[in-house]
Amino acid sequence: MEMQAIGQVSSPRTEPLDDDWDSIISTITLDGSRFTEDAVRGLDAFSHVEVVYVFDRVDPQNVQTAARHPRGNEDWPKVGIFAQRAKGRPNRIGVTVCRLLGVDGLTLSVRSLDAIDGTPVIDVKPYMVEFAPRGEVRQPAWSSELMAEYWDSSASS
Amino acid sequence: MEMQAIGQVSSPRTEPLDDDWDSIISTITLDGSRFTEDAVRGLDAFSHVEVVYVFDRVDPQNVQTAARHPRGNEDWPKVGIFAQRAKGRPNRIGVTVCRLLGVDGLTLSVRSLDAIDGTPVIDVKPYMVEFAPRGEVRQPAWSSELMAEYWDSSASS
Numbered sequence: 001m002e003m004q005a006i007g008q009v010s011s012p013r014t015e016p017l018d019d020d021w022d023s024i025i026s027t028i029t030l031d032g033s034r035f036t037e038d039a040v041r042g043l044d045a046f047s048h049v050e051v052v053y054v055f056d057r058v059d060p061q062n063v064q065t066a067a068r069h070p071r072g073n074e075d076w077p078k079v080g081i082f083a084q085r086a087k088g089r090p091n092r093i094g095v096t097v098c099r100l101l102g103v104d105g106l107t108l109s110v111r112s113l114d115a116i117d118g119t120p121v122i123d124v125k126p127y128m129v130e131f132a133p134r135g136e137v138r139q140p141a142w143s144s145e146l147m148a149e150y151w152d153s154s155a156s157s
Numbered sequence: 158m159e160m161q162a163i164g165q166v167s168s169p170r171t172e173p174l175d176d177d178w179d180s181i182i183s184t185i186t187l188d189g190s191r192f193t194e195d196a197v198r199g200l201d202a203f204s205h206v207e208v209v210y211v212f213d214r215v216d217p218q219n220v221q222t223a224a225r226h227p228r229g230n231e232d233w234p235k236v237g238i239f240a241q242r243a244k245g246r247p248n249r250i251g252v253t254v255c256r257l258l259g260v261d262g263l264t265l266s267v268r269s270l271d272a273i274d275g276t277p278v279i280d281v282k283p284y285m286v287e288f289a290p291r292g293e294v295r296q297p298a299w300s301s302e303l304m305a306e307y308w309d310s311s312a313s314s
Contacts (some may be wrong), residue, residue, distance in 0.1 A: 001159070001160045001161070001162070001211060001213075001277070001279075002158070002184055003158045003159075003160050003248045004158070004247070004248065005158070006239075006247050006248065017207060019267065022291075023250075028240075034222060034247075035223075036161075036223065036224055037237075038223035038224040038237055039222055039223055039224070039237045039238055039239050040237045040238060040239050040240060041224045041234030041235065041236055041237040041240060042224075042234060042240040042297065043237060043239060043240035045240075045295075046163075046240070046297070047290075047292070047293065047294050047295035047296070048290040048292075048294055049254060052209070052248075052250055052252060054158060056158075065191060065192055065196055066192075066193065066195035066196055067195040067196070067198045067199075071260060072209075077199060078198065079198055079199030079200070080194075080195055080196045080197045080198040080199060080200060081184075081196055082187075082196050082197050082200060082280075082281040082283075083197060083198060083199040083200035083202070083203070083283050084162075084283065085282050085285070085288075089280065090161070090163050090191075090280070091161065091163065091279050091280055092162045092210055093160075093279060093280045095207060095209060095252055095280075095282065096288070097288065097289070097290045097294060097314070099291070100288070112291070115207065122158070122248045122250060123239075123246065123247070123248055123250045123252075124239040125239070125242050125252065125294065126239075126240050126241065126300065127290055127294065127296070128296050128301075128304055129244070129294050129296065130264050130300075130301070130302050130304035130307060130308070131242075131253070131254065132254070132289060133203065133204075133254045133256070133284055134203040134238065134256070134269070134308065135177075135204070135205075135256060136204065137204050137205055137284065137286050138203065138204035139186070139200075139202065139203050139204070139254075139283065139285050139286065140199065140202035140203070141282070143203075143283065143285050143287075144285075144287070147287035151287070151291065152310035154201070
């Protein structure tokens with residue numbers, strides 16, 4: 001299936017660091033050759049957007065299809081690529097809910113988008129509370145440990 | 158960008174009805190020519206998965222790039238395609254968090270996946286509470302009205 005970027009990330013972060021993404025304010029600028037402001041009309045009524053993007057700096061040769069230790073950390077179990085959110089995954093897709101700070105023409109300002117400068121965006125959706133998981137959420141300890149400083153490295157210590 | 162399905166949905170629902178998705182139990186079977194059970198090792202430690210799929214039955218000619226009334230309902234405002242989650246969107250990508258009922262070999266059983274039978278899946282990620290939106294969520298009234306019976310048509314009356 002052929003996908004076309006709808007826009008691109010402009011971010012102060014140019015390297016894929018693991019943590020501290022809440023400190024990042026970035027923009028997504030939609031492709032002005034295909035879209036007008038009509039494409040984002042009403043988006044500013046939502047506090048959060050879900051951004052679908054491609055980890056395009058991952059060499060397709062380095063995509064994992066089996067199991068690995070998350071972040072290479074042997075304290076954590078070897079889990080399948082679809083049991084973790086690592087970037088070196090088939091199709092290299094990332095999905096993140098960010099706070100929408102503003103919409104100016106075709107440019108969205110967002111906080112906490114964990115995508116580096118130049119990342120192609122393939123979809124933007126408004127976040128609705130109805131799309132939150134229903135029922136109790138259960139997850140393994142390693143995933144909470146991995147996420148401890150993902151948004152804010154001063155949060156745990 | 159070229160994407161390849163990692164698997165396919167098998168669902169009792171063969172038509173894209175709007176509502177009542179909580180009643181649907183479906184399966185996602187990963188492509189056995191590319192993956193082994195290692196690809197989903199440890200996934201069953203999570204209660205929910207985030208499924209990224211393609212609305213492949215939408216004719217690319219019918220993809221919207223501007224603004225429209227959600228569900229064609231003129232009681233709701235005309236909003237941009239990126240301010241709604243309609244299927245007729247650029248790249249035709251859907252993202253939904255579902256309850257994971259079980260993993261059997263390369264087959265995941267899920268509840269509430271809003272994708273019809275035969276839908277290609279392009280990613281599966283474990284859901285972690287840390288990926289929920291942070292801060293208060295705000296959304297317009299039309300979106301809550303649209304979602305009222307999306308999961309359960311007996312929920313509102």
